[in-house]
Amino acid sequence: MKRIGVLTSGGDAPGMNAAIRAVVRKAIYEGLEVVGIFHGYQGLIEGNMELLTLGSVGDIIQRGGTKLFSARSLEFRTEEGQQKAIEQLKANGIDGLVVIGGDGSYRGSMTLTKNGFPCVGIPGTIDNDIPGTDYTLGFDTALNTVIECIDKIRDTATSHDRTFIIEVMGRDAGDLALWAGLAGGAETIIIPEVEFDMEEIVEKLKSGTARGKKHSIIIVAEGVMSGSEFASHLMKHANIDTRVSVLGHIQRGGSPTGRDRVLASLFGARAVEVLLAGHGGRAVGIQNHQVVDYDMNEAFEKGEDFDLLMYQLSKELSI
Numbered sequence: 503m504k505r506i507g508v509l510t511s512g513g514d515a516p517g518m519n520a521a522i523r524a525v526v527r528k529a530i531y532e533g534l535e536v537v538g539i540f541h542g543y544q545g546l547i548e549g550n551m552e553l554l555t556l557g558s559v560g561d562i563i564q565r566g567g568t569k570l571f572s573a574r575s576l577e578f579r580t581e582e583g584q585q586k587a588i589e590q591l592k593a594n595g596i597d598g599l600v601v602i603g604g605d606g607s608y609r610g611s612m613t614l615t616k617n618g619f620p621c622v623g624i625p626g627t628i629d630n631d632i633p634g635t636d637y638t639l640g641f642d643t644a645l646n647t648v649i650e651c652i653d654k655i656r657d658t659a660t661s662h663d664r665t666f667i668i669e670v671m672g673r674d675a676g677d678l679a680l681w682a683g684l685a686g687g688a689e690t691i692i693i694p695e696v697e698f699d700m701e702e703i704v705e706k707l708k709s710g711t712a713r714g715k716k717h718s719i720i721i722v723a724e725g726v727m728s729g730s731e732f733a734s735h736l737m738k739h740a741n742i743d744t745r746v747s748v749l750g751h752i753q754r755g756g757s758p759t760g761r762d763r764v765l766a767s768l769f770g771a772r773a774v775e776v777l778l779a780g781h782g783g784r785a786v787g788i789q790n791h792q793v794v795d796y797d798m799n800e801a802f803e804k805g806e807d808f809d810l811l812m813y814q815l816s817k818e819l820s821i
């Protein structure tokens with residue numbers, strides 16, 4: 503292995519830049535060349551890439567977004583697109599590829615590996631939904647962003663004795679909603695992994711008001727339904743008036759937390775080591791505080807674990 507490529511794909515996540523930096527610096531330290539591929543798999547198909555130096559990744563560890571830009575490529579989902587991508591990798595003398603991204607990006611890298619091109623995945627998504635790793639890059643930063651928003655909304659909710667519904671991202675996963683709801687002291691957390699009971703929610707709101715509570719915060723994960731849909735259910739069901747806040751893409755931005763920067767550095771370095779060892783089709787991650795690499799296919803077949811105890815705790819603490 504003499505030259506490797508690195509790309510970011512799918513929704514950007516804070517910490518991607520720190521991971522790019524780690525990949526480039528570790529690879530150069532090991533005597534490799536690194537090519538940065540712009541705009542994810544679409545840029546790969548189009549040959550949009552350049553050689554990166556130590557200096558190219560200076561002053562980015564603290565920045566959100568991704569220096570390499572990102573995209574969701576429809577063309578790469580076709581066999582023709584995948585073939586073009588492999589031709590570009592070969593034409594540019596690239597021997598292995600580090601893919602930083604979420605679920606769709608991982609599936610892309612599994613396809614490339616299956617077609618004979620070694621790829622290693624670094625989990626970069628605020629959704630925390632990649633099988634085989636306890637945390638993904640960007641999750642901690644997004645979590646802190648959501649908590650800050652909840653705290654601010656609570657101020658105005660209390661001032662007006664209001665119930666607020668806050669819609670949180672996470673695609674089909676409830677991790678961001680659950681963690682933020684627990685940390686933000688939300689009264690109710692609605693996530694795709696657990697069915698909700700409207701009667702129970704209404705009862706809780708009513709008994710809270712009867713006890714003199716000045717506000718209620720309901721977190722709704724986007725994977726269940728939109729905040730406004732939930733608000734109209736609540737209105738129809740119990741005539742409860744609410745205000746809705748959709749946090750949206752604010753959750754994807756901002757300077758990565760220390761935790762995300764450290765994870766990014768560990769993941770980036772490990773990804774280079776995995777490629778140097780000649781392995782493809784693997785992902786790096788963290789399991790029980792240990793940095794690990796593992797077979798991507800097996801992990802995806804097994805699927806994601808969900809922490810039901812944490813959900814249960816969030817209910818116990820918000821009675």
Ligand code: F6P
Pocket residue numbers: 513604627628629671672673724754
């Ligand atoms: O996967 C990251 C994510 O932010 C999800 O939480 C969200 O559902 C999706 O991306 C939004 O995608 P887009 O930026 O393409 O609208």
